[in-house]
Amino acid sequence: MRCRGTFLSGFSACILLAIALYTPLVNSSSAALRVASKTFPESYILAEITSQLLESHGFKVERKTGLGGTLIAYEALQNGSIDIYPEYTGTLSQAVLRQPNMTRAQLSSALASRNLNLEVLLGFNNSYAIAISREIAQGRNIELISDLAQHPDLVFGFSLEFLNRGDGWPVLKSAYQLPQHASGIEHALAYRAIESGKLDVTDAYTTDGELDAYDLRLLEDDRSFFPGYEAVLLTRNDLPEAAAVVLHSLHDSIDEPTMRSLNRRLADENLEPREVASQFLRTSGLVDGPATVAFTGTAQRIANYTLVHLKLTLSALFLACLVAIPLALSLARYSGISRSLLYVTGLIQTVPALALLALLIPLVGLGEAPAIIALFLYSLLPIVRNTLTGIFNVDPLLKEVAAGMGLTPAQQLWKVEVPLAVPTILAGVKTAAIISIGTATLAAFVGAGGLGEPIITGLTLNDHRLILEGAIPAALLAIVVELLFEGIERASIPAHLRV
């Protein structure tokens, strides 16, 4: 069976490649402190300040920046996938613990009982605020949030987190009795939407450095709706004592104007978080000596992203083949069961990737595991569907002849049905591979890295070069995989049987 032989050898080549990719990356994180951030610039800067301060005291630091949301970061900290990340008291009490109006002492003890620690208060308050373009604010004389009620025609667009969180839009809407409806928009895109006139009102942070750049003004919270959002470093209780001491030097080290200017420098001067952080640490005297930020070359960086990306995709694809093909083959004879299998895999496909990742974090932690599991689940449908279709579409006459000439059911499957289904199965694996390459960019939200990391960071920091650093290799990768599969098809399937 030339067909099957080549198919299997291609398959084992994939396994070897996946293993080869996996080995060098496994032990890269031994005993390093893992510092995380969420997906907004301030969080990147604070994580970078924390990381560099620790590094200047000789600690090994692994950065897990760009985690896709509060719950992902918080869960990751709780189950030990990360050690430190910058957070805000208001977010913790409202969105995480769901107990608004906690005092800081209550919050501290509530977190302590969860083995978490918020002793380091950075010194500024980054409350939620409502931003509106200065032009509209002045034109319509809007100064207070309550003034918005008089202007029901204004278009509201909020970040998804603000739109849905317990202390966000739903409660704000009823507290101020606002008549408008709001839609969701990625925070990094909201200001540009306001600038282009497609949006009038969005959520913002009081330390937002871009407010001035986009000529936005913050509306006064005249009913004191927004609670305090004091910036803290949230850590695990098992953080090494020496590291905790170092972190303490950040206590009260950043006031609001400082933070706003750090944010503005990031946005306006086209600096990277590590540069802003490095300058801050030196001007404030927290770190002595010249900047020692290690700059990785662009090519090296892209190569690393690409390798991680490939590893995530191939591992998931390999596992999916391992599960989906045998499953579909063994169930193909039972049309009812195989149809339910299609429904189930189709159902998985409808779960949004970020939601699936968030669901997986409490179970398997942060990093590659949830990313690979999610990609694995998404790969099931195309592979299962094509395997079943491939088997179902075998000419009934050939099935009858195979049975009639005396092949056992297993021989009918392996000698006739599977070889004839291979082209269709292979096409399914190819589809899964290409979808995975695209979806794997979301892995960066759970700290798994890959080409999504520059894309998400670039989106957050409004840095087109970074976005392209991820997007171009991802597109190229998809093309290469397409060509690779075409090669496998050409080598393993006689021309007249190719799909």
Added chain:
Amino acid sequence: MVPMSVLSFESVGKRYVDTFALDKVSLKFAAGSITAIIGRSGCGKSSLLKICNGLVVPDSGSVEVFGAPLDYSNLPVLRRRMGYAVQRTGLFPHLNARANIIMLAVLEAWDEEAIELRLQELLQLTQLQKEQLDKFPHQLSGGQQQRVGLCRAMMLRPEILLLDEPFAAIDPITRIDIHRQFLALHKAEPTTAVLVTHDMREAMRLADHIIVMEQGRVIYSKTTAALKQDSPEQDPDELLQSLLVEAVQ
């Protein structure tokens, strides 16, 4: 001497929803003979053939194969003693002609020498060229495909050969060649052959015994010799027509 029967039907019935595919059919196929089963489409002749190798299970009656009731729990083994060739050849498109022909022998773990020897025999009997063996089915002509299909069915030297209109889709000139080769093959290796066809000329040219079926029933069963004696000069197609008309009356 009455020839021993390796295949017999006793009052076999098969119903599909509201039509009888087979209505209490009793038949004995003499060992080493060629029996043609002829009739219109849907007369039950294909069902009858598939009941022989267990592809269709009858609702009533009994089928005896090789002197014992057909054992449905042991079909693959029984089927390998019955060659099977069908219309449109049923050759596996992913395998070349050689792999199609020797598939069962490989599964039966014959040694290479035995396979090669048997292959030579079959090529000679069917006058198939050795070069054709490396081709995929779609690269062969219709006649070549049929010969490959015949070789595949005969590979294991079966005692019974079941043929489901295998020569239907071939042009008349090639068909005469293949008929000749089939007869040569049968003379060299006299299996008990059951040939389902709707072509009376073919039936009379190939078969020792002719059975005409209509609406699931056997309406005529005689040796070809007797048939020719009864109506010596009649055109075969007209002969079949008159047999069917007689049955209605």
